[in-house]
Amino acid sequence: xxxxxxxxxxxxxxxxxxxxxxISGGFGVGxxxxxxxxxxxxxxxxxxxxSDRSVGIDDTRGLSTKATTTVAMDFGRISFxxxxxxxxxxxxxxxxxxxxxxxxxxGAVGAVILADTRRVADxxxxxxxxxxxxxxxxxxxxxxxxxxxxxxxxIRIALSLGPEVPIVLCDARDRDSVKKVLVSLVRYVMxxxxxxxxxxxx
Amino acid sequence: xxxxxxYGDRWLDREAGPVVRPYALTQGRxxxxxxxxxxxxxxxxxxxxxxxxxxxxxxxxxxxLGLCRRPTPVVDLTSEIDLPLGxxxxxxxxxxxxxxxxxxxxxxxxxxxxxxxxxxxxxxxxL
Numbered sequence: 001x002x003x004x005x006x007x008x009x010x011x012x013x014x015x016x017x018x019x020x021x022x023i024s025g026g027f028g029v030g031x032x033x034x035x036x037x038x039x040x041x042x043x044x045x046x047x048x049x050x051s052d053r054s055v056g057i058d059d060t061r062g063l064s065t066k067a068t069t070t071v072a073m074d075f076g077r078i079s080f081x082x083x084x085x086x087x088x089x090x091x092x093x094x095x096x097x098x099x100x101x102x103x104x105x106x107g108a109v110g111a112v113i114l115a116d117t118r119r120v121a122d123x124x125x126x127x128x129x130x131x132x133x134x135x136x137x138x139x140x141x142x143x144x145x146x147x148x149x150x151x152x153x154x155i156r157i158a159l160s161l162g163p164e165v166p167i168v169l170c171d172a173r174d175r176d177s178v179k180k181v182l183v184s185l186v187r188y189v190m191x192x193x194x195x196x197x198x199x200x201x202x
Numbered sequence: 203x204x205x206x207x208x209y210g211d212r213w214l215d216r217e218a219g220p221v222v223r224p225y226a227l228t229q230g231r232x233x234x235x236x237x238x239x240x241x242x243x244x245x246x247x248x249x250x251x252x253x254x255x256x257x258x259x260x261x262x263x264x265x266x267l268g269l270c271r272r273p274t275p276v277v278d279l280t281s282e283i284d285l286p287l288g289x290x291x292x293x294x295x296x297x298x299x300x301x302x303x304x305x306x307x308x309x310x311x312x313x314x315x316x317x318x319x320x321x322x323x324x325x326x327x328x329l
Contacts, residue, residue: 014273015245015247015273016245016275018243018244018275018307019313019321019322020242020243043284044280044281045285075277077278078325078329080321080325082324082325084322084325085243085278086326087243087277089242106311107241107242107243107308107310107313108313109313109319110313175329179327182326183323186319186322186323186326189313189319190316190323193316
């Protein structure tokens with residue numbers, strides 16, 4: 001059974017295969033930079049119900065009928081000659097937008113969690129979320145100028161990650177570096193997928 | 203395009219925001235009819251189906267049909283049509299229930315399709 005169930009026989013034109021990867025991490029860590037380094041950026045508007053989390057942020061006193069709030073976000077789009085379109089979605093950083101995460105996670109190949117060694121704790125929330133949702137992820141350490149350099153093993157300890165989670169050093173501004181991060185994620189997902197397959201057969 | 207009219211703080215045209223609140227286009231409905239769900243990277247296409255007599259496609263329905271003559275991912279459609287995702291989903295639900303639009307592919311969770319993963323890997327490595 002494939003990811004995409006095609007019914008192309010009666011369709012006008014080729015049906016593109018679609019896949020998406022999430023780019024996550026703390027506020028200001030370089031998510032948008034990373035998406036822009038490798039893909040065409042497109043705008044997306046969502047209009048979502050106001051949740052309790054927005055209380056005090058969107059002041060709706062005297063506006064009892066306003067039940068939604070507009071969220072603008074960008075996504076990255078890379079189309080390949082093989083009729084594959086890969087989408088990169090940055091997960092909204094602020095807590096009030098967390099309702100978007102479930103939506104973005106459905107059908108995603110996996111996630112890149114960008115980390116900044118000066119503020120390592122900022123990516124804990126992302127790690128918790130993806131572990132809970134069994135979404136495979138890699139840690140990409142964005143090597144900012146002037147930020148202290150650590151060995152991946154030190155970062156693994158700091159983030160309490162198992163030995164299987166890949167940790168890669170990267171420059172979110174650099175296309176080639178971002179490409180390597182995404183490749184390492186897909187390779188990791190392929191390896192975890194085959195392991196899961198073996199378990200289900202056994 | 204300039205946001206000001208040059209004489210003060212008045213916002214004009216598109217900068218003034220939508221004339222019609224987004225969910226007015228859906229008569230206030232926030233969920234698609236017929237229990238249909240449209241994932242961000244699901245691919246949809248317009249069919250040549252004729253709607254039932256009671257259904258009158260609005261301008262936004264027609265714009266969607268125009269954009270979906272070829273197989274189109276929902277996220278590209280939403281970006282192109284510049285309406286909020288929730289609104290687009292309701293409109294897609296209307297068209298699907300009338301047989302004017304079909305979903306060609308949906309997402310599986312978790313992603314285990316090795317063929318698709320291989321395509322993604324090959325694509326990325328060729329960049």
